[in-house]
Each structure stands twice: as structure tokens, then as C-alpha cells.
Amino acid sequence: MSKAPSKYTSVSIPIVLNEKIKELIKPTGFVSVSGFVTYLLRQVLSDSSQPQPRGDIFNKEGEQNVKDRLRSLGYLK
DSSP: OOOOOOOOOOOOHHHHHHHHHHHTTTTTOSSHHHHHHHHHHHHHOOTTTTOOOOGGGHHHHHHHHHHHOOOOTSSOO
């Protein structure tokens, strides 16, 4: 049984953020910025038990939380 092709859309992010993500994912299993961002969005959306205000995702504490989570999953050293 063949799988139907996935449908995708484009989301624009600032170039500076894209470059930071590229550096962040170098030592991980992520092969693309899109894959990493998709992973993060799935994590945020699936965590319905702890809704976060929109601003918390991109502040220093939110960034550290993401790094800690990636480290615990073995994606970062």
C-alpha cells in the first residue's frame, strides 16, 4: 500500500534565526531547519497540559527549556 504524499506549506522566519538554528542543530540528528522547527512545533502543540503564553517560547528561559529538552533527548551535548 503506497502512502499518499505529504502536503507542505512554507513559513518564513528571519534569516538570523535560521542561521542560529543551523548552528544549533549541527551536533544533532536533525538534517534541516524545517525538520527541527516541525519537531519544536509538534512538541509545543502536543503539550496541552502546560499552555505557555506566546512570548515564553522565544525568550531566554524558553530557549533554555528547548535546549534542555533536546539535551535530555540526546540531540545536544
